[in-house]
Amino acid sequence: MGDANGAGSNGSGNGKFLNPTPMLDELESGPWPSFVTGLKDLAERTKKPMLRGVMDQLEYSYQTRMGYWKGGLVTVKGYGAGIITRYSMIRDKLPEASEFHTMRIQAPPGLHYNTESLRELCDIWEKHGTGLITLHGQTGDIMLQGIEADKVQECFDELNQKGWDLGGAGAGMRTGVSCAGPARCEQACYDTLEMHEKVMKHFVGAVHRPEWNYKFKLKFSGCPNDCTNAIMRSDIAVIGMWRDSIQMDESAVKEWVDENGMEKLVNEVVSLCPTRAISLKEGGIAIDNGNCVHCMHCLNVMPKALSPGKERGVALLMGAKSTLKVGFNVGSMVVPFMKMETEEDIEEFIDLADEIIDWWDDNGLDHERLGETIERVSMKQFLDGVGLEPSIDMVSRPRDNPYFKTKY
Amino acid sequence: MGDANGAGSNGSGNGKFLNPTPMLDELESGPWPSFVTGLKDLAERTKKPMLRGVMDQLEYSYQTRMGYWKGGLVTVKGYGAGIITRYSMIRDKLPEASEFHTMRIQAPPGLHYNTESLRELCDIWEKHGTGLITLHGQTGDIMLQGIEADKVQECFDELNQKGWDLGGAGAGMRTGVSCAGPARCEQACYDTLEMHEKVMKHFVGAVHRPEWNYKFKLKFSGCPNDCTNAIMRSDIAVIGMWRDSIQMDESAVKEWVDENGMEKLVNEVVSLCPTRAISLKEGGIAIDNGNCVHCMHCLNVMPKALSPGKERGVALLMGAKSTLKVGFNVGSMVVPFMKMETEEDIEEFIDLADEIIDWWDDNGLDHERLGETIERVSMKQFLDGVGLEPSIDMVSRPRDNPYFKTKY
Amino acid sequence: MSSPERNWKTVESGPYPYKKGLHPVMQKNYGKWKYHEYPQPGVLKHVAESGDVIYTVRAGTPRQDSVDFIRSLCDVADKHADGYLRFTTRNNVEFMTPDAEKVQPMIDDLESKGIPVGGTGKTVSPIAHTQGWLHCDIPATDASGVVKALMDELIEDFRGMNLPNKVKIVTQCCELNCGGQGDIAIIVKHTRPPRINHESLSEICELPKVVARCPVAAIRPTVVDGKKSLVIDEEKCMYCGACFGACPSMEINHPEYSRFAIWVAGKNSNARSKPTLMSLVAHGLPNNPPRWPEVSAVVKQILEAYREGGRPWERLGEWVNRIGWKQFFEETGLTFDEDMIDNYRHARTTFNQSAHVRF
C-alpha cells in the first residue's frame, strides 16, 4: 500500500481541506510533473468539494483497482453531444463527486493559442467547474473535466460567447486535429489549419447533433510524417503530398556532406530510402523521382537541402480505426493526390467527404466504421458508390484470388 | 476455324486411320514438340479405336470450346483410388472413346528411371491401354491415359508384378514428389529420395483406400530452393534445412571474385541477401550466420564456394493448398528444424505426420484441407493438439489484436 | 436545469480560430518556412525563406492540468514568448520566440517551475494516454498514473536525444485503445470473461446492442429469474470487454484479472517503411498501483535493447524488422508464447509462410 511519507514532498497534500490519499501521494514523487500534485494544489486553493470527492474516489480506485464512474446524458440546448457525462457508482460512500462531467471543447487548429484566450478559458472554467483541464484529449479536444449537470448550460453559454464551441461525441462527426502545419513547419504541403477550420465549420452540425451509424473522424497532417497519427486514427486522413519532384538545393546538399561526411550520407540517407530512389552523384545525390514514394525520410534528414515539390496538395487515406471487432485498421490510400490551395479545393474535398459519409451512412451497419464498411462491401463498390476511379495506388498488390465477377 | 494445310507438316496426319482433325492439326506446326503429332502417330501406328475416338472428341472440344468428360467409379481389387474414371458425354456421337480412364502410377522418387523399367512400363501400357502417358502429373504421378474399365485390373496386375503401384486420388494421402536430391544436387540437406520412399510406403494404405476428410499431400524438397514447389502445394512440405553455419571455401570465394569481379559480388550476392547478413571482408565475404534466413541465394550464386552447413535436416511447413474456398494458402513454418539422417529420424517424422493427420481428421470439416483447419481452429490449438511447442519461427510477427484468452 | 433568459445566440463556430494563436513571426512567414534544426535538446529552430527565425522551446505537462498550471504556462509565454504558446499532439507545450537570447532564460524558468524541457528529435516524448479511473466509465486502470510513474523513470530520455529515433509510447486503460498505436504500448488485457449482472442488465442495457457488440458472437439471449438477460459462451469469449463498453452489466473489470500487455513496433509515420501495427510481446503483468513497477521494468528492458541495437533513424519496429523477432526476444529477455501467435481474422497473414528462419 506504500508509505505516504515520500509523497507530499512537493509541498502539497499538507493542506487541511483534502482527505488523506496515501496511494495517490506516491505519484507526487519523481521528476515528471505530477497530475496528483496539480489536483491537490488546485483543491486546496479552491476548496471545491467536487475536487475533494474526485480525489477520494480516485484514491479508492487505486486501493480497490476498480473504476466507479457510469455514464448518463447531459447536453446543452440544441446540441446532442459534447458532454461526457459521469455519475459516481459509489455516491453513497463518497457523495462529493456524485457528478463529474466533462465538456469537450474544440481547440484551435494546430493547437495554437495566445495567453489571453487561454486565461479566459481558465477563468470561465474555474468559475463553473473544477478547474481541471486536459490539454488535450486524444481526439484533440480541450477537455474541461468536472462539472455538475445544472452548471453545464451556463458554463457553455459563457464559453460560447468567447468563441469556444463544443466538440464531438457519439455517432457523429468528431473534433478534428491538425498538425502545426504551415504556421511553423517547412514540410507542410497544404494549409492544415485553414482546411481544418473550414471543414470542421462545414460539419459543425454533425459534430453537435450526431445521427450517423457511428463516429467519424478527420485529421489533417501536413505531410506523410503524419504528426497527427491520421493514418491510424481517422476515418478520413488528410495527408499532405506533392506530385512533382523533390526540390533540391544542391549547394545545401554539399554543405550537408561537408558537415556530416559521405559515410553518413550513404548510411543515413541513400541506404534508407525504401525504394532505393536515391543514388550518389558527383559528391551529392540524385533522386529518381518517379520511384520516390514520398516517405519523407530524405527530407527529414536534410531539411535544408531537400523540400517537397512545388505541385502540392493532399492524399486521402480512409478507414482507420481502433480495435473494436475487426482489430486495428490502418487507413488505406483512396485519393493519392488532390490540389488543396483554394477555397474551391476545400469545397471539393467537402463535397467528396459528404458523398463518402452519405454512402457509409446508407451502406454501413450500426456501430460500423467506414473502414469496416469498405472492407465488408468491397473497395470496388465503395468506389462506384462515391464516384471515384480505381487506381493501382490503392493497393500494395493486385488480388491473389480469382473470386471476382465481371461480365464481358 | 483455321486451315489444316499448315498442319500435318511434320508428316503425321496423313494416315488413313484417323478422321480429319483440322483444328488440332494447327497444333502440329511450330518448333515445340507437339502432343497432337504424338497422338496422331501413335494412333496411326497402333490403330486403336479409342485413340481415334479421343482425337475426335478433342477436335470437337476445340470446335465447340467445351469439355465432354464426366466422372465415374473404377478401381482395382482391394483399392479405392488410383483410377481417374472418364466416360464420354457424347458417346452417342463419338462412341469410340466412350471410356477413357487414367491410371495414376507412383513414379520413382526423384523421377529417376532406367530405360529397362520405362520400356517395360510402355509395353504393358500399350498392351492394355492407349499408349498415351503423361510424364508426369502435377502431383508427380505417371498418368497412363486411356483404358477401358474392364482392362484396368489386368493392366494393374501386370504392372504391379513389375513393381509399379497405383498413386493417390480422392480423400486420402496423395502420391509424393521429391526433387533430384542427393542423387545429383549439392544443395540437398537430407536424403529426399529415401525419405520419400519410406514415408510413402508407410502411407501406402492411405493412398489406396482414401477415408479422410479430404486429400493430403507431401512433397520433399532438398533445400529451400524448393524445386518441388512443396511450400505452395503440399499439406506438409518437407524442406531441407541446416542449423549451423554456411560452409565457406575461402579460396573458392577468391576464385569467384577473380573471375566475376567485385562489382558482381556486391550487386549479385551482397546486396541481394534479404537480411543483409553478408558483408565484404578482405576481398571476400563474411556471413553473419545468426542473421542468415537460409534463403539459398548466396549458395545458388556461388555453389562452389558456399554450401549448406554440416548440421542438416528438414523444416516442415504446413497447410499449403490451392484456391478452393479460402484462396491460395502458402505453407507455414511449423517445425523449423528436425534431424533427418537415420531410420529413426524418418520414423519420428512419420509419427508426427500420423499425429497431425489424426488431429486434422478429427478436427477438420468435410473437404477442408489441413491449412484451413489450422486457420479456423487456430495455430495454438493445432500445436496443443499435436504436441508441438510454439515458436517465434512460426510467425512473421506476433499478433496485432488483443483477441486472445489466457488465464493467470 | 433551467437557465436564465438568454439574450444572445449560440454560435456554432466549430474550432476556436487559430489565427489568434499565431505568433507574429509565424504569421508573417506562414507557409514560407525553409528548414529546421535542433540547436539543443528541447529546442527547435525553424528558419524561413525570409531569413526569419523562430525558436521553439518544448516542455512536458501532466496532460491533466489544473488551471493554475495552465496559468503558469501563460506566465512563461507572456514573459518569454510574446504571449503565444501551443500544445503538441502529444501533450507537450511549446513556446515560440524569434529571439535566441530568450531561449535559455525560458528554459531555466520552466525547469525551475518543475516543468521539464525536452521531447524533441530522437527522444521519448511524453506518453500519449487516456482517461483511466479519473473519468472513463470502463477503465481497468489509471493511465495517468502508469504514465507519471514511467515518465519519472524515462525523463532522461525525454531530455536527451540519445536514441536511434523518436520513441512514441502510448498507454490505454482498456482494449478499445483510445491512445492508438505506438513504438511501445501499454494496454490493459482482461483475462476472464465478464461477470453478468443479471439484476441490472435488462433495465439499463439494450440487449440486442450488447449481443451485436461481441466480435466472436459469444453472447446469447437467455432468461434469468424470469427476466430477459444474456449469457456468455465462455469457450468463445476472449475477454475483450467490448460488451462492457456497450453495457455496464457485463462486468469485465477485475482487480486481479485485468492485467497489462505490452506491445511494440507500432508506427504511424510513413518515413522509410509503411506504417505498421504493433505486436504483442508481453502480457499478464499485474495492474499494480500506484506505480506499476512491473510495467515500467518491461518497457525499460525494451527501450534499452533498442537503444543498444538500433541504427540511426531506425524506429523500434524497423530495428526489429532488421534483426528479426527471434533476436528481439533474445535481446529484450522477453518470452515468446503461443498467445502471441495470431488466431483472429487474417491470422494466416501473420504466419511465417516461408522457409526463412534464423537459428
Next chain:
Amino acid sequence: MSSPERNWKTVESGPYPYKKGLHPVMQKNYGKWKYHEYPQPGVLKHVAESGDVIYTVRAGTPRQDSVDFIRSLCDVADKHADGYLRFTTRNNVEFMTPDAEKVQPMIDDLESKGIPVGGTGKTVSPIAHTQGWLHCDIPATDASGVVKALMDELIEDFRGMNLPNKVKIVTQCCELNCGGQGDIAIIVKHTRPPRINHESLSEICELPKVVARCPVAAIRPTVVDGKKSLVIDEEKCMYCGACFGACPSMEINHPEYSRFAIWVAGKNSNARSKPTLMSLVAHGLPNNPPRWPEVSAVVKQILEAYREGGRPWERLGEWVNRIGWKQFFEETGLTFDEDMIDNYRHARTTFNQSAHVRF
C-alpha cells in the same frame, strides 16, 4: 469386369524404387556433390567431392507423351547416357553422362528428333500445365494446346539463358489451379454464374455437398417441378466454378463466357524473398483455340518488359516489387482495373495502407 484366377499377391509397394534409376556415377557420389556449373544452355555439370563429374542434358517434352516418344527417349538414354534418364518436376527429360564427349552428340541426336534442348538456368522452362479437354471433367479449355502454342513462341527463351532469372509459367484449365503458382500464370476465369441443370441435379449430385462447396454461400436448396434442386443467388455468386467441381449439373463452362485471366509474380522458392502468391494483371481474354493468340500476346508483353527491366537474379515478382506495380502496368502496357482490387477474405491486407505512392 471379371479377372482370371490369380496366383500372385498384389504388392502395395508405393513408389517405384528409385535406386534402380540412378546412374552409377550418381550412386557412387550420392550425397557427395560439391557444386554445379552451366557449361552451355541445356547442360548442367555437377562435380562431386570425389572429383567425379556428371553432365546432364535437359530437353523438352510435350508432357502428354506417346509410348513411341518415350521409347525414343530411351533410345537416346541407351545410346548416350548409359541407359538412365530422369524427368524433372517440370516435365523436362534429363540424360546424365560422366563423359563430356557425349554431350554434344546427344544434343544433336535430340534436336534431330525434334526434341529441343534447353530449360536450364535463366530460361523459360516448359509450362507446367493440367489436363484440359483431353481428360478432365471440368475444364474450360485445353491446357496442353495453350501451352504448345505458347512454347512455340517462347522456344528461344527455353534454349537461351538471357532472362534475369528463371521464369516459371503455369497454365490451368479451371480455377482449381492444379498447376499452382508461377511467375506468369494463365488461368481460366468464368464470367457468368453456372446454369443449373435441374433435370439431372438431384439424380447425380448430393445436394448438401454442392451447397457446402460454395465459398460465398450463394447456393440454396429449392424445388423445381416437384424435384429437389438448387438455386443460385446471382448477386453473391462470383463464378468460381467450385460447385461444378462437386456436381456436373452446375454448368459453369461456356464457349464464350469462360475466359482467361493472366496472373504474375507467384514464386515458390525461398531464394532472397519469401514465396509470394501471384496477382491478377489481365482478364477477359477469349478462349480461342487452337492457338490462343491473345493469351500468348499478353504473356510475351510481360516477358519482354521483365527481360528489359529485371536485374540479374530478380524473379519476376521481385522486379515488380522493386519498380512498383504502377510501373509494371506502364511497362507491360496492361491496364489496372477495379477487379484487380481484392474484395475477398483478407482483402484489407492487400490495400495500400500507407501514404507511399509513386507519381
